[in-house]
Amino acid sequence: MSMPPTPAMTDAPRYRCPWCGHAGDAGSTSCPRCGAPVDVRMATSDSGWAKLPPIKDMARIQFGQSFCQIEGNYVPVADFKLDGGDGVYFTHHLLLWKDEQVQISTLPLAKGWKRLFAGLPLIMTQAHGPGRIAFSKDAPGELIALPLDAGQSVDVREHVFMIATSQVAYDWFQTGIWFTTHEDKSTETHYPIGMFMDRFTAGPAPGLLLLHGNGNVFVRNLQPGQTIAIKPTSLLFKDPTVSMNLHLEYPGGTYGAFQSWGRWGNRYVWLHLRGPGRVAIQSHFEHLEDPGHAIRNTEPRTTTRQW
Amino acid sequence: MEPLQRIACDWCGGQSPAGATSCVTCGAPLNVKNLVSDSGWREAPRLRDMSEVKFGSSVCQVEGEIVPVAEITLGGNDAIFFEHHVLLWKDDSVRMDVMPLQGGIKRALAGMPFVVSIASGQGRVAFSRDASGELVVLPLHPGMEMDVREHAFLLCSHSINYSYTRIKGLRNILFGGQGMFMDRFVAQNAPGLLLLHGYGNVFERRLGAGESVILEPGGFLYKDASVTMNIETQKLTTGFFGGVGMNLARMTGPGRLGIQSMYHHHHTD
Numbered sequence: 001m002s003m004p005p006t007p008a009m010t011d012a013p014r015y016r017c018p019w020c021g022h023a024g025d026a027g028s029t030s031c032p033r034c035g036a037p038v039d040v041r042m043a044t045s046d047s048g049w050a051k052l053p054p055i056k057d058m059a060r061i062q063f064g065q066s067f068c069q070i071e072g073n074y075v076p077v078a079d080f081k082l083d084g085g086d087g088v089y090f091t092h093h094l095l096l097w098k099d100e101q102v103q104i105s106t107l108p109l110a111k112g113w114k115r116l117f118a119g120l121p122l123i124m125t126q127a128h129g130p131g132r133i134a135f136s137k138d139a140p141g142e143l144i145a146l147p148l149d150a151g152q153s154v155d156v157r158e159h160v161f162m163i164a165t166s167q168v169a170y171d172w173f174q175t176g177i178w179f180t181t182h183e184d185k186s187t188e189t190h191y192p193i194g195m196f197m198d199r200f201t202a203g204p205a206p207g208l209l210l211l212h213g214n215g216n217v218f219v220r221n222l223q224p225g226q227t228i229a230i231k232p233t234s235l236l237f238k239d240p241t242v243s244m245n246l247h248l249e250y251p252g253g254t255y256g257a258f259q260s261w262g263r264w265g266n267r268y269v270w271l272h273l274r275g276p277g278r279v280a281i282q283s284h285f286e287h288l289e290d291p292g293h294a295i296r297n298t299e300p301r302t303t304t305r306q307w
Numbered sequence: 308m309e310p311l312q313r314i315a316c317d318w319c320g321g322q323s324p325a326g327a328t329s330c331v332t333c334g335a336p337l338n339v340k341n342l343v344s345d346s347g348w349r350e351a352p353r354l355r356d357m358s359e360v361k362f363g364s365s366v367c368q369v370e371g372e373i374v375p376v377a378e379i380t381l382g383g384n385d386a387i388f389f390e391h392h393v394l395l396w397k398d399d400s401v402r403m404d405v406m407p408l409q410g411g412i413k414r415a416l417a418g419m420p421f422v423v424s425i426a427s428g429q430g431r432v433a434f435s436r437d438a439s440g441e442l443v444v445l446p447l448h449p450g451m452e453m454d455v456r457e458h459a460f461l462l463c464s465h466s467i468n469y470s471y472t473r474i475k476g477l478r479n480i481l482f483g484g485q486g487m488f489m490d491r492f493v494a495q496n497a498p499g500l501l502l503l504h505g506y507g508n509v510f511e512r513r514l515g516a517g518e519s520v521i522l523e524p525g526g527f528l529y530k531d532a533s534v535t536m537n538i539e540t541q542k543l544t545t546g547f548f549g550g551v552g553m554n555l556a557r558m559t560g561p562g563r564l565g566i567q568s569m570y571h572h573h574h575t576d
Contacts, residue, residue: 057350058342071344074373074439075507075569079344092543092553096568097522104553106543123543123551132346136526136568140439140507 018042019053020147030059034145035070045218052217052280054142061145063165063208066129068145076143077136078163078210082129087166089126094135094162102131107170124170135163137212141284144211144236148202156237158194160211167207171199177232177246177271179302181293192232192246192269192288199240211236215284222275229270234285239277245301247272252307267295272303317341318352319446333444334360334369344510351443351509351565360444362464362500367444371435375442377461377502378433379426386427386465389434393461393504398430406469425465434461436504443503443565445529447494452532455490459503459528467492467499472532491532503529507569514560524556525570531562 015026019036030037035055043051055070065083070076077096080088089107098104107124127133146154148168164170175197180189200209213236222228222242229247238244247270269290273279312325314337321332329336335352342350354375360367364383370376376395379387388406397403406423426432447453447467454472463469471488492501505528514520514534524538537559540552558564 058344060345067345069344069346071342071348071510072350072508072568074441077508077510077568079346079348081345095523095553095555096526096570097520097566098555100519100521104541104543125543125553134346136507136570138507138569140569 018050020145022147030056032060032062033147035059035061035068035143036145048220049218049281050220052142052144052213052219055145061208063147063206064167066165068208068210070143070145072136074140075136075138077134078143079132079134080127080163081132082127084130087126087128088133088163089124089166089170090135090163091161092123092125094137095125096134096136098127098133099131102127102129102133104133109170126166135210137162139212139214139284141212141214141282142217144213144217144280146209146211146237148200148207148209150202150204150206153199153201153240154209154237155240155242156198156200156209156211157235158196158198160213160236161198161200161209162212163210164200165207165209167203167205168209169201169203171201172196173199175244176299176301177244179246179248179269179298180296181291182296183291183293187296188291188293190290193235193244193271213280213282215282217280217282219278219280221278222273224276226275227272228279229272230279230281231285231288232269232271233288234281234283235271236280236282238273238279241275241277242279243274245272245274245303246270246299248295248298248302248304250304250306319444321446329355329358331359331361332446334358334367335444348510348512348566351441351505351511354442354444360500362446362498363466365464367500367502369442373439374435374437375440376433376435377442378431379462380431381427381429384427386425387432387462388423388425388465388469389462390458390460391422391424393434393436394424395433395435397426397432400428400430401426401432402428423469427465434502436461438504438506438569440504440506440567440569441509443505443509443528445501445503447492447499447501449494449496449498451494453492453501453529454532454534455492455501455503455529456527457488457490459505460490460492461502461504463492463501464499466494466497467501468495503565505565505567507567509565509567511563511565513563514558516561518560519557520564522556522558522564522566523570524554526566526568527556527558527564528567529563529565530558531564533560533562534564535559 017031020034022033036053061068064086066086067081069079104127107126249268313322316330318335319333334354354369363385365385366380368378404425472491
């Protein structure tokens with residue numbers, strides 16, 4: 001004879017985090033895996049962009065035997081309590097404070113010269129527990145907690161990365177997004193999203209990645225074949241399944257006696273993204289310098305539209 | 308006779324009448340839970356829009372939240388001093404003077420404000436800084452001495468003695484992110500009010516005697532004069548040119564230490 005389930009088993013409220021998918025206890029105020037608040041609805045625009053739910057002040061995120069507490073709201077601080085066996089790595093200028101007993105050292109990086117010339121951080125710093133260490137970035141915005149399942153990867157635009165747990169492997173690749181301009185016998189190469197992009201991959205164990213977005217952060221899930229054009233400097237991260245290419249648009253109409261799309265530099269430089277996969281953007285992004293000179297060459301997958 | 312009911316403020320210790328929703332001495336909300344991290348840092352109280360703080364015969368009203376404005380209604384013979392570039396607006400009736408400062412040449416060479424302005428008389432005058440952050444209200448009682456990162460103070464009441472303290476040690480001067488001097492505010496015979504602006508979020512921790520924390524120097528905002536600061540270099544090897552040194556400040560108690568989360572990063576050497 002089968003026994004009916006006990007009320008405790010059926011009535012326990014369960015909650016699935018809309019941000020990271022973690023199934024947890026609906027009684028807590030924030031998701032223990034990514035810090036997203038439990039008691040707010042995901043705000044999604046009519047166009048499909050979901051606003052990243054800001055992590056509540058003093059929310060805790062657990063990884064391994066360690067915790068990360070998020071403090072503040074203008075320029076949030078990530079305050080880690082590292083267990084003896086756990087560690088994190090980070091770009092060294094993000095360190096805010098640490099306990100004496102936390103040991104920091106450099107993480108060896110391959111291809112140092114290339115990184116140096118590309119303007120990427122030459123050193124990555126790692127810290128090991130036990131003890132506390134805290135980080136913050138020097139711009140108002142939001143902390144993004146990205147839990148990575150075993151084997152899962154994510155591509156992050158340069159200078160967006162803050163901290164990763166030691167279970168997450170770090171690599172980088174050439175973006176392949178470039179164009180050249182020519183003026184006065186000199187040729188200049190431009191990289192709208194930088195020459196390189198970071199790739200983080202969780203090993204056999206899950207890991208945690210913390211990013212910083214300037215202003216507000218929005219995420220959407222592109223369906224297979226679905227495309228969208230974004231300002232290149234607004235890109236924060238994407239799934240590796242999302243492909244990229246340069247897209248150039250020349251507006252219609254005329255300016256005086258000239259066609260506006262001529263060599264006068266009246267053009268839009270876009271980053272074209274194609275699903276499937278997630279894409280995240282930030283609302284406060286730096287101005288993309290376009291010298292306005294005639295474009296000589298572009299990366300082979302570039303698409304063009306003249307209106 | 309009914310006993311007098313008072314509420315003590317956790318942030319500044321000031322007493323407010325029963326039923327008050329914010330502290331009359333520092334403006335901290337009285338009906339909001341303190342936010343203290345597991346590591347012991349307390350968030351500076353987030354001042355409610357339009358909350359008021361009284362000092363002497365004057366009132367300070369805090370307006371806005373992203374880049375807050377401190378609007379002072381000067382009363383009686385009160386006066387305040389400030390660096391002139393934080394002035395936002397004033398009534399015609401408010402008189403402006405400059406404060407005579409000692410060590411003017413030293414201050415000029417050290418990049419500290421050479422001229423500190425004084426506003427006095429009846430009327431209103433308002434101040435704000437050029438970046439998002441938080442206003443930190445620090446009431447000073449007689450005998451209190453406070454060291455503040457240069458250019459971080461927004462305004463101070465005239466009853467407070469304003470000077471500077473020279474940072475000791477070449478390493479502290481070169482790599483401490485403070486230059487040669489820090490502002491020092493001392494309440495001698497009368498209480499006063501000190502307003503700071505911290506970039507980003509502001510946190511405070513009370514260090515016990517001999518207790519230390521290692522801090523990025525750019526994150527330092529204020530400390531009690533009893534807290535010491537010493538720069539230590541952490542060597543990081545890179546495989547290039549023998550590596551780099553990371554300069555961090557060891558802050559040792561006893562006393563309060565205030566930090567800001569959006570800070571100026573001091574490059575490795």
